[in-house]
Amino acid sequence: MFSSSQFDAATAFSGGGFMPSQSQSSQFVNSTPSQDKQSRDTQGLLSATVKQISEASQSGDEKPNFTIDGVHVNNVKVVGMLFNKNVRSSDVRFELDDGTGRIECIRWVTESADAREMDAIDGDGTYVRVIGHLQNFQGKKQLNAFSVRPVTNFDEITCHFIECIHYHLQNSKLEGGAPAQPQMTNSSFSTPVRGASNGYQPASVNDVSVQYSTDGFKGFDKLVLNYLQQPSNIDREIGVHVNELSQHLKAPVEKIKDAIEFLEREGLVYSSIDDYHYKAVEGC
Numbered sequence: 001m002f003s004s005s006q007f008d009a010a011t012a013f014s015g016g017g018f019m020p021s022q023s024q025s026s027q028f029v030n031s032t033p034s035q036d037k038q039s040r041d042t043q044g045l046l047s048a049t050v051k052q053i054s055e056a057s058q059s060g061d062e063k064p065n066f067t068i069d070g071v072h073v074n075n076v077k078v079v080g081m082l083f084n085k086n087v088r089s090s091d092v093r094f095e096l097d098d099g100t101g102r103i104e105c106i107r108w109v110t111e112s113a114d115a116r117e118m119d120a121i122d123g124d125g126t127y128v129r130v131i132g133h134l135q136n137f138q139g140k141k142q143l144n145a146f147s148v149r150p151v152t153n154f155d156e157i158t159c160h161f162i163e164c165i166h167y168h169l170q171n172s173k174l175e176g177g178a179p180a181q182p183q184m185t186n187s188s189f190s191t192p193v194r195g196a197s198n199g200y201q202p203a204s205v206n207d208v209s210v211q212y213s214t215d216g217f218k219g220f221d222k223l224v225l226n227y228l229q230q231p232s233n234i235d236r237e238i239g240v241h242v243n244e245l246s247q248h249l250k251a252p253v254e255k256i257k258d259a260i261e262f263l264e265r266e267g268l269v270y271s272s273i274d275d276y277h278y279k280a281v282e283g284c
Contacts, residue, residue: 045075045076045077045131045265045266045267045281046068046071046073046075046076046077046167046267047076047077047078047160047163047164047167048068048073048076048077048078048164049078049098049100049101049161049164050078050080050096050097050098050100050101050102050103051100051101052068052069052100052164052168053066053068053076053078053101053103053134053141053143054101054103054141055068056068056073056134056141058136066134066136068171069167069168069171069172070171070172071171073134074133074134075131075132075133075134075267075281076131076132076134076143077129077130077131077160078096078098078103078129078130078143078160079098079127079128079129079130079151079156079157079160079161080096080097080098080099080127080128080130081096081097081098081124081125081126081127081128082094082095082096082121082123082124082125082126082127082128083095083096083097083102083124083125084124085121085123085124087118088109089109090108090109091106091107091108091109092106092107092109092118093105093106093107094107096128096130096143103141103142103143104140104142104143105130105132105142105143105144105145105148106142106143106144106145107145107146107148108144111237112237113237113238113272113273114237116273117147117148117149117272117273118148120149120150121148121150122150126150127150127151127154127157128148128149128150128151129147129148129149129150129151129156129160130143130145130147130148131145131146131147131270132144132145132146132147133146146270147270147271147272149271220249220251220255220259221259221262221263223249223259224245224249224256224259224260224263225263225268225269225280227240227245227248227249228240228245228263228269228278228279228280229280233279233280234279234280236279237272238272238273238277239271239272239273239277239278239279240277240278240279241276241277242256242257242260242276242277242278243276245260260278264278267281268280268281269281
């Protein structure tokens with residue numbers, strides 16, 4: 001869809017607060033794979049541009065999460081071109097450029113599935129979707145990725161930036177003064193939090209979201225999530241195949257995929273080695 005010379009987010013987002021930033025290089029924080037695993041145990045997913053991430057404010061020492069347009073977030077999704085891939089035995093480091101700036105990313109290699117995932121990335125100039133934990137080291141933002149997938153349908157790039165614009169405008173409007181309305185997260189629609197003993201409750205709602213039941217989910221979506229959250233499935237490095245979910249829940253594959261799509265938007269699950277294997281975000 002785009003070549004590196006054609007992709008100009010400065011034009012696409014002029015006047016909307018999405019202007020290109022200068023590429024910055026930084027050192028990676030001296031974190032460990034176990035710390036990276038713990039970092040997933042926070043909040044739902046927020047689609048963002050590198051420009052938004054670079055301007056995100058940090059809540060403080062006691063609350064390490066960041067704020068983008070008034071929304072507290074630790075886990076983000078970014079889409080852009082991969083550059084300067086550096087493969088090591090313990091991790092893979094690279095820069096992601098989405099046309100609004102560059103951010104350094106690290107993908108820990110602790111399982112064979114992690115290595116296979118990164119081997120599938122051809123190299124410089126490949127469009128990728130990165131989901132990971134946002135952190136700050138010496139005043140510079142960087143991303144501890146736990147999912148790096150090549151973009152195969154280039155409509156995903158357009159869709160991602162439309163999401164970023166839509167929720168930037170919504171959240172900025174709410175932040176500016178609409179106290180009676182709940183705060184929006186972006187493509188995750190609502191950020192799940194631990195609720196009563198009957199399950200999860202949404203921390204916020206969205207006017208375009210599906211109709212929720214009282215505990216925040218439609219019943220079948222919760223069944224899919226519960227199965228993916230079983231300890232034995234959390235520990236499986238490749239995740240759970242949609243056919244297994246279909247057999248276990250005695251439901252058509254298409255219904256499983258609809259539930260997965262909803263849970264993915266919620267930031268509760270993510271695809272692992274392909275579009276048929278899924279894992280639950282730990283700690284949600």
